[in-house]
Amino acid sequence: MTVNMTKGQAISLQKSDGGTLTAVRMGLGWQAAPRRGLFGSRTREIDLDASAVLFADKQPVDVVFFRHLVSDDGSVRHTGDNLVGGAGQGGDDESILVDLARVPVHIDQIVFTVNSFTGQTFQEVQNAFCRLVDETNGQEMARYTLDGGGQYTAQIMAKVHRSGTGWTMTALGQPANGRTFQDLMPAILPHL
Amino acid sequence: MTVELVRGQNAPLPQTRLEIRVSAGKPIVAGATLSDAQGKVRGAEWIAHPGSPQLPGLEVSQQAAADHRLAVDLEALPDAVERVNVLLALPVGVGGPVRFGAVAAPFVAVTGLDGAEVASYTITDLDPESAVVALELYLRNGAWKVRAVGQGYAGGLAEMLADQGLAQAREIATQILDAVARGMARSVAAPPPRTAETDRVRRTAATAGPAGEHGAAAAASQPSPAPQPAAPQPPTTPQPSAAGSGGASAPPETPSTSGVNYAHPSRRPAAAAPPTPPPAAPPAQPGQPAQPVAGDATGWSMEERLYNQVWGMFEDLARTTAAYRSAVDFAESRMEQELDKVLSDPRSRIGGTGDAAREAARAKQAKLVDQAREVLDRDLAQLKAEADVVEPALPPAFAAWDNPVWHAYRVPMEVPMALRLGDLHLPESADVRIPLLMRLPLERGLWIDAGRSSSGSVTFHDSAELHRLAMETAVALAARLLAVYPPGDFAVHAIDAGGSAAGPLAPLLQSGVMAQPSGYGAAGVTEVLARLTKRVELVQMAVRGGATDALPPDLDTAEQLLIVNDFPHGFDDRAVTQLRYLADEGPAVGVHLMLVADREDASAYGPVLDPLWRSLLRLTPVPDDHLADPWIGHAWTYQPALVPPGSAVLQQVLGQVAHARREWGR
Numbered sequence: 001m002t003v004n005m006t007k008g009q010a011i012s013l014q015k016s017d018g019g020t021l022t023a024v025r026m027g028l029g030w031q032a033a034p035r036r037g038l039f040g041s042r043t044r045e046i047d048l049d050a051s052a053v054l055f056a057d058k059q060p061v062d063v064v065f066f067r068h069l070v071s072d073d074g075s076v077r078h079t080g081d082n083l084v085g086g087a088g089q090g091g092d093d094e095s096i097l098v099d100l101a102r103v104p105v106h107i108d109q110i111v112f113t114v115n116s117f118t119g120q121t122f123q124e125v126q127n128a129f130c131r132l133v134d135e136t137n138g139q140e141m142a143r144y145t146l147d148g149g150g151q152y153t154a155q156i157m158a159k160v161h162r163s164g165t166g167w168t169m170t171a172l173g174q175p176a177n178g179r180t181f182q183d184l185m186p187a188i189l190p191h192l
Numbered sequence: 193m194t195v196e197l198v199r200g201q202n203a204p205l206p207q208t209r210l211e212i213r214v215s216a217g218k219p220i221v222a223g224a225t226l227s228d229a230q231g232k233v234r235g236a237e238w239i240a241h242p243g244s245p246q247l248p249g250l251e252v253s254q255q256a257a258a259d260h261r262l263a264v265d266l267e268a269l270p271d272a273v274e275r276v277n278v279l280l281a282l283p284v285g286v287g288g289p290v291r292f293g294a295v296a297a298p299f300v301a302v303t304g305l306d307g308a309e310v311a312s313y314t315i316t317d318l319d320p321e322s323a324v325v326a327l328e329l330y331l332r333n334g335a336w337k338v339r340a341v342g343q344g345y346a347g348g349l350a351e352m353l354a355d356q357g358l359a360q361a362r363e364i365a366t367q368i369l370d371a372v373a374r375g376m377a378r379s380v381a382a383p384p385p386r387t388a389e390t391d392r393v394r395r396t397a398a399t400a401g402p403a404g405e406h407g408a409a410a411a412a413s414q415p416s417p418a419p420q421p422a423a424p425q426p427p428t429t430p431q432p433s434a435a436g437s438g439g440a441s442a443p444p445e446t447p448s449t450s451g452v453n454y455a456h457p458s459r460r461p462a463a464a465a466p467p468t469p470p471p472a473a474p475p476a477q478p479g480q481p482a483q484p485v486a487g488d489a490t491g492w493s494m495e496e497r498l499y500n501q502v503w504g505m506f507e508d509l510a511r512t513t514a515a516y517r518s519a520v521d522f523a524e525s526r527m528e529q530e531l532d533k534v535l536s537d538p539r540s541r542i543g544g545t546g547d548a549a550r551e552a553a554r555a556k557q558a559k560l561v562d563q564a565r566e567v568l569d570r571d572l573a574q575l576k577a578e579a580d581v582v583e584p585a586l587p588p589a590f591a592a593w594d595n596p597v598w599h600a601y602r603v604p605m606e607v608p609m610a611l612r613l614g615d616l617h618l619p620e621s622a623d624v625r626i627p628l629l630m631r632l633p634l635e636r637g638l639w640i641d642a643g644r645s646s647s648g649s650v651t652f653h654d655s656a657e658l659h660r661l662a663m664e665t666a667v668a669l670a671a672r673l674l675a676v677y678p679p680g681d682f683a684v685h686a687i688d689a690g691g692s693a694a695g696p697l698a699p700l701l702q703s704g705v706m707a708q709p710s711g712y713g714a715a716g717v718t719e720v721l722a723r724l725t726k727r728v729e730l731v732q733m734a735v736r737g738g739a740t741d742a743l744p745p746d747l748d749t750a751e752q753l754l755i756v757n758d759f760p761h762g763f764d765d766r767a768v769t770q771l772r773y774l775a776d777e778g779p780a781v782g783v784h785l786m787l788v789a790d791r792e793d794a795s796a797y798g799p800v801l802d803p804l805w806r807s808l809l810r811l812t813p814v815p816d817d818h819l820a821d822p823w824i825g826h827a828w829t830y831q832p833a834l835v836p837p838g839s840a841v842l843q844q845v846l847g848q849v850a851h852a853r854r855e856w857g858r
Contacts, residue, residue, distance in 0.1 A: 056519075056522045057522075057526060059522075061518060061522065062518070070511075070823070072511065072514040072515070072518065072823070072824050073511050073512070073514050073515030073518065074507070074508065074511030074512070074514075074515075075515070086333070091333045102512075102515070103515075104515035104516070104518055104519045104564065104567070105515075105519050105560060105563040105564045105567055106518070106519040106522040106523065106560055106564070
């Protein structure tokens with residue numbers, strides 16, 4: 001069951017069978033900038049970046065992004081930077097996998113963000129989407145469409161946080177501005 | 193651009209109109225099935241075979257043949273099709289071979305319409321199978337790709353089609369084979385198979401005997417020998433028994449009828465064959481924590497899988513420890529913050545509230561640390577269990593000296609992937625020891641540090657004792673290198689200007705594996721260095737000029753290891769410069785350094801030797817935490833791979849190496 005999210009909406013997601021999540025993936029996909037005319041390679045490529053920030057009691061402990069692809073504890077893995085995007089509607093161009101069973105005990109929240117590294121706002125980006133997938137069964141749990149979304153260059157997508165013995169995911173969809181996750185820290189903190 | 197695919201590998205397809213060429217030594221059936229996104233063949237109309245050779249976008253031959261060309265237009269295929277399976281089968285009931293083990297390895301190539309090869313794949317290691325899925329062309333993210341599959345079916349076409357989800361698989365298989373048998377009647381004999389590749393020659397030699405499958409036509413077209421009566425199987429070549437029947441391992445028992453057999457009658461061809469697909473590690477029981485299995489990693493050979501597994505364990509231990517340390521640090525800092533808050537709060541000074549708050553903060557910290565410890569203990573137990581199954585399975589090059597595999601040592605024929613230099617562990621995990629495996633050939637020199645360790649944990653050793661231990665470590669490592677290289681492919685030299693290392697060097701000298709006497713005194717140093725420098729220069733020149741065959745015939749092609757004891761004793765400036773040259777340029781042309789030195793002794797040189805020290809991998813003769821892992825940078829305690837006291841394994845192994853060298857005259 002996919003929930004199509006709109007900007008600012010926040011809901012809690014439990015697995016439909018009542019079980020707990022063990023592995024989640026945030027996938028990000030967008031359409032490469034169109035090539036025009038002669039010197040087509042000079043068209044400005046669009047580079048969106050997915051990041052995940054690991055928090056322990058509201059302090060950032062570790063971050064996974066294109067310069068640090070695996071968290072030190074090995075629980076969060078980024079599959080690699082994509083600088084130009086892909087087809088847009090097809091598969092994910094960047095994804096971050098979280099093995100919740102391996103997350104260190106003190107980490108209680110993981111926040112996923114998307115930034116436009118090259119500075120285009122989501123208004124200019126074609127067919128961009130962001131989705132959260134339950135990695136154990138491939139089921140898509142939430143999807144945002146980022147294009148036409150307004151004059152901002154980043155979005156705080158969602159957070160996965162501990163609740164009881166398991167994990168819960170809350171979709172945040174908070175627009176923000178920033179080149180990398182560091183610029184987003186002030187915007188993230190109210191959501192913790 | 194041609195890609196030689198190995199089983200399971202894929203490659204992108206640059207165009208959608210393609211030809212697939214198939215060649216096998218004997219007439220075989222080639223067909224294709226189309227399947228949808230779920231991998232299901234929707235019906236008989238999605239199968240192209242000799243009885244129904246044309247589908248939209250796909251055409252196959254109408255008969256069995258030794259060579260096929262299948263035409264594919266991926267854009268013309270029905271919309272729901274996401275995969276095209278190219279399959280090969282042996283014709284049934286026409287007197288030909290009944291298993292792929294008895295024919296040459298089929299070769300499949302994907303080409304453009306202009307004939308340019310895009311990808312090719314030789315299907316090896318088939319034996320009782322009579323049908324095989326050779327390739328699949330599949331749609332991934334809107335682009336077509338090709339993958340080498342090589343999945344064989346001993347039950348033939350019917351089993352293969354049933355596997356693709358066809359209900360009426362048996363009927364269709366029968367229909368296809370009937371069509372083939374009809375076509376067979378008008379086919380001509382297979383041309384003699386190509387003999388370009390040694391692999392193919394060998395297989396052909398094993399199976400070239402039966403000439404009977406095509407009766408008169410075969411007899412007419414094959415120049416030799418006397419035609420066999422057109423009897424059905426079995427072929428006249430004595431079939432190897434089931435035990436040794438893998439086509440590759442069975443030596444040819446009759447001389448080839450179609451040319452000279454170049455295969456050595458007793459040499460096992462494993463080395464020349466394409467990488468064998470791994471015998472799959474037993475899958476983990478569903479629903480249970482996976483039982484650790486030795487070799488449970490990716491790789492083309494058991495050796496590579498074990499190597500990857502050891503490195504995987506190394507990374508897992510590094511990361512799980514990082515998680516633990518990070519949790520403990522966080523718990524500490526949170527407790528300190530909370531204690532500070534209690535202190536600064538004036539209300540807490542009255543009554544017991546302050547004590548209670550302090551207590552609570554400490555309890556919170558202890559609870560988190562306990563939780564983290566629990567997770568760490570769980571992970572360590574898992575890694576320990578894995579290490580317990582992996583250690584006994586390691587080949588000599590990866591095994592510790594106390595591993596029984598060293599007692600069953602035989603001189604190797606090939607250079608191993610890597611060498612165990614010692615063990616690594618962290619303070620949290622004293623009982624999980626990770627082998628430190630270094631790739632061969634060595635990419636950098638080694639420095640066995642005879643100086644006092646920075647951690648100060650070894651103050652009880654005096655400096656002479658440390659020096660002796662360092663030299664023993666060096667000799668144990670050198671012996672290991674000598675033992676894991678094929679005899680004669682590795683040579684050891686030693687510079688021992690002061691003559692102080694005669695004791696530790698004795699095993700190498702006595703067994704005769706180190707032929708030359710060590711370089712004694714300044715003259716000896718100069719002589720050894722000059723010889724090796726000249727060698728590096730010559731080989732470099734030859735490699736750069738592309739004239740490796742022009743090297744002087746007396747040049748020793750073995751990899752060279754130079755053990756320098758007591759550096760810089762006996763070295764003048766010129767010798768130091770030569771040594772630095774060897775350290776920088778040597779590894780690329782097979783000259784390696786092993787320095788046994790105390791950095792303090794060389795302090796007179798000042799910072800000019802810093803690059804030399806940095807270029808060498810520092811090892812210590814006693815356990816010391818100085819090695820960092822590449823992921824987190826923990827300080828790992830290194831323990832050298834030493835021979836257990838009282839063990840004669842080193843002498844025994846070196847004796848075998850020396851014996852093999854004499855035997856082979858190297």
